[in-house]
Amino acid sequence: MSIAAIEHRRVRSNGIWMHIAEKGEGPLVLLIHGFPQLWSSWNYQIHHLADHGFHVVAPDMRGYGDSDCPEDPATFSLLHLVGDLIGLLDDLGQKQAYVVGHDWGAQVAWHLCLFRPDRVKALVNLSVPFWPRSPTIQPIHFKTQIFGQGFYIHQFQEAGRAEKSFSKYDTLTILKKFLNWELLGAWQGAKITVPTKFIVGDKDTGFQSFGTKDYIKGEEFRTLVTDLDVVVIDGHHYIQQEKAEQVTNEILSFFITNK
Numbered sequence: 001m002s003i004a005a006i007e008h009r010r011v012r013s014n015g016i017w018m019h020i021a022e023k024g025e026g027p028l029v030l031l032i033h034g035f036p037q038l039w040s041s042w043n044y045q046i047h048h049l050a051d052h053g054f055h056v057v058a059p060d061m062r063g064y065g066d067s068d069c070p071e072d073p074a075t076f077s078l079l080h081l082v083g084d085l086i087g088l089l090d091d092l093g094q095k096q097a098y099v100v101g102h103d104w105g106a107q108v109a110w111h112l113c114l115f116r117p118d119r120v121k122a123l124v125n126l127s128v129p130f131w132p133r134s135p136t137i138q139p140i141h142f143k144t145q146i147f148g149q150g151f152y153i154h155q156f157q158e159a160g161r162a163e164k165s166f167s168k169y170d171t172l173t174i175l176k177k178f179l180n181w182e183l184l185g186a187w188q189g190a191k192i193t194v195p196t197k198f199i200v201g202d203k204d205t206g207f208q209s210f211g212t213k214d215y216i217k218g219e220e221f222r223t224l225v226t227d228l229d230v231v232v233i234d235g236h237h238y239i240q241q242e243k244a245e246q247v248t249n250e251i252l253s254f255f256i257t258n259k
Contacts, residue, residue, distance in 0.1 A: 007021070008066075010022070014080065014086070018059050018068070020088070021059075023040075027053075027255075029057070029097065030057055030059070032059070032105030033102060033105045037102075040058075044244035044248060045244070045251065057088070058084075061108070078111045079115075082115050097121060098120075098121050098255045099123050099124070102240055103245070106126060113196070117193055117194050119172050121255075122195040124254055128206065129212065191224050193226050193227065196219075197230075197251075198231070199232075199247060199250055201233060201234075201242070
């Protein structure tokens with residue numbers, strides 16, 4: 001693995017300044033981190049993919065790290081987060097990119113493929129599958145029914161609870177807007193058509209909970225994501241760090257196949 005330095009800069013995207021870490025030359029790969037992480041959660045993947053001929057870019061997402069954190073919580077919807085990635089592609093002068101997402105970053109990556117499939121060459125998502133939007137049940141209510149009132153997102157609905165943990169950010173409202181069920185009504189029933197590999201650890205709590213294992217292994221997931229490979233490996237939630245080499249090889253082989 002090359003030890004050449006990862007370069008850092010800030011680019012203008014969708015009305016904010018976004019910090020990116022980048023390395024390598026070749027086809028573009030975007031690595032989208034989850035909560036509560038930063039670009040650095042992809043450190044192993046950045047070096048390895050760059051060494052294999054890719055231009056790898058890992059942004060700090062809106063509100064994280066050295067990227068801007070707008071004061072208006074309404075600017076943290078999925079539409080804004082996807083817009084940030086489109087703006088980043090435009091700034092980099094690229095029509096398409098390979099995309100990898102993890103955790104909340106996987107949610108953003110799913111919706112990038114849903115809203116703008118023309119901008120994604122192929123997708124690898126980790127840990128969080130694409131769930132169909134319920135026409136009647138909001139995500140916060142569904143998750144509370146499954147996990148109970150101890151679930152961290154439910155806890156963040158209590159005024160002051162999130163602020164105590166993340167006093168710098170209005171995390172309470174951001175979480176509500178991130179799960180903004182109303183905004184996605186126009187995409188009810190829409191499918192992901194981009195070539196996709198989904199990787200999940202068999203010990204990930206999310207994989208073991210509320211029917212996720214059966215959903216991932218069943219037909220509905222493949223109906224909603226029409227060109228799908230599923231890989232279940234020995235591991236937990238932060239799989240790109242826990243099993244860095246194995247996950248990176250899965251990413252690399254899939255992107256090479258989908259040149």
